[in-house]
Amino acid sequence: MNAENKVLVVGGGIGGLCSAIALRRKGIAVDLVELKSEWTVYGVGIIQQSNVVREMSRLGLLDAYLDAAYAFEDVAIYTTEGQQLVRIPGQRLAGPQYPANVGISRRALHKVLSETAIELGAGVRLGLSVESLEQDSNGVDVLFTDGTRGRYDLVVGADGLYSKIRGMLFGDKYQPRFTGQSVWRYNFPRLPHIDHLANYQGPAGNAGLVPLSDDLMYMFTTSHEPENPWMAADQLAAQMRVRLQGMGGLIAELREQIVDNEQVVYKPLESVFVSEPWYRGRVMIIGDAAHATTPHLGQGAGMAIEDALVLSEELTSAGSLEEQLQRFMARRFDRCKYIAEKSLLAGEKEMARDREFDRIGLIKEMLELTAQPI
Template sequence: MARVNKVLIVGGGIGGLSLASGLRNRGIEVDLVEVKDEWTVYGVGIIQQCNVIRAMAQLGLVDRFLDAGFAYEGMGLYTSAGELLQMLPGARAAGPEYPANLGISRLALHKVLSSTAEEKGTRIRLGLTVEHLEQDANGVDVLFTDGTRGRYDLVVGADGLYSKVRTLLFGNELKPRYTGQSVFRHNFPRPPEIDHLVVFYGKNHNAGLCPLSKDLMYMFVTSAEPGNPRMPEDRLAELMRERLAEFGGILGRLRERITDPKQVVYKPMEVIFVPAPWYRGRVVLIGDAAHATTPHLSQGAGMAVEDAVVLSELLAEDAPVEVLLSRFMRRRYERCKFIVESSIQVGDGEMRGASQADRSAIVKKMMEVTAQPL
């Protein structure tokens, strides 16, 4: 009999909802609170590599997951003019019957995760989060922001980059850091030739196209933005076109179709990596609350889903919570550290004009590492 029978998950993003399904698969009672008053999803699309497809299979979500996105096998690396440098095949880590990679809209992914968590019996409450946590040897007493209370065997902070749970555990000294770069994103209709992830290396930018469905893809471009300036919302289309100026080929053609600033999603890149351990007593952090990274290696969400797989697997075991969380750290710390540091390395290289070969080598190493078992 597992010693953890009732869990509170704080945060209804990718990591929190994935964990809810994983725990419910094992018969563990789950409450999930989300600070937003209603489900809203920020962003356009997301790249899910072989390790995420494997993790979704382990969570029992893979069929719905694949049905909601666009499966593809590899990644093409191109010059800024659109000339092919190298094709990197993906690994079918989930098994030969599954694809190597998937592009999926953030809205479609959220619908898969939230509907599945609810169907499995997760009790979800929107519009509130935790106000105070008080632990003893046997559990955690929680005061919520609406004045209600609950008691849990474990509390999981999956509440993102600016995690309230992290602050309650570790104070205000652990704060996200702006890396010096930002990313612009925009959706487009998908032409037939964009049937894989297409990445273009410019002198100081990284841009690309990712298929999301039969009819949809998204474009991204990273750029150095010293000082983290506040971008005028009515100029986002113009500013994105400027960042794409060095690119030719399909990116150059699409660039001129970026005219509506409301269709551009702009986000500064911020990172945090919490020193080990990511827990205190019976409260633990996962996902961006513990290890937020940049999008250069497309692994931020993947690390959160992997956290959910490992933690739900361990919490089903009959062992003291301290032992289980210690084992969680041994399985997750170095892998997440590698992703965060390597992603930052790619971004720093872009800002100083690193070679295409340097960036490609990091991408290939990431693909090797993430294909390895959890």
């Protein structure tokens, strides 16, 4: 592809915006449609590990991104009483002058990505989606939900877990599945010693603290919720405190400060994995639309960002579109499958309270694998 070609990206989340940025940097024309008319994201944070920092650098975003983020080096695992089990030093994959890892608020990340995509000339339209697609050997005719039409060389569905584009390609073959766990998150003022990713694990459960800025950090904890219960909004803080019962040390201290129901972000965990090539002809899916998993390895968005970069590289390399998409799949499938499966495994072991499970070994293995070039 080159400057004469045009790609439609469906979905303005992390994967869609990074696709728009990466494609624009290669000179390809991009339109992006986002279903939400108010382009907001919820107000918790996200961990971006060293492979993601490297890809942000390759997207040409690192400085703006680091300005909005909290840079840190190490990942540590403690018992829930606070005894350190391991401290894994960060790997500076973007270069020695850049940090290994980053914690960033989703809103700050969204601001950097959306402003950059627009500055680079992506044609962004909000409050609409794709109504129907019709492809032939030279392009895709798209009817949008507002009645307008467009013709594109490629359509990239980056429309998340409940992807409409995935449904258009594969029918109802791939449906999100509730994994049996939910995650609870809550923001706190950052404590000076939470200057790294601190995971806590023990027989009573697990939790983590992630620095997001000089002033802010967030706590997460996962819980086993076999019946996927509905949580009353006025009970969220009390329910989160219950999920942290039995943990000592810092987590117990912070638990008592969880009092504001509106600050609790509760989410049942769901996953889906498309186990065949993520495209048909000139229509493809990336990110959560193709491989949504649980946050146990903190790599879901990382995989969406890597998808975006690899796609832009392959689309501007030699061969037919079919050959380019085949090479994209060869570079992405096993890596995303590993993250999807191992994240689910970690959740299953938590639900089974399996004390033999080598979580530290898994985290080290994941960091080694994701450090490898894509």
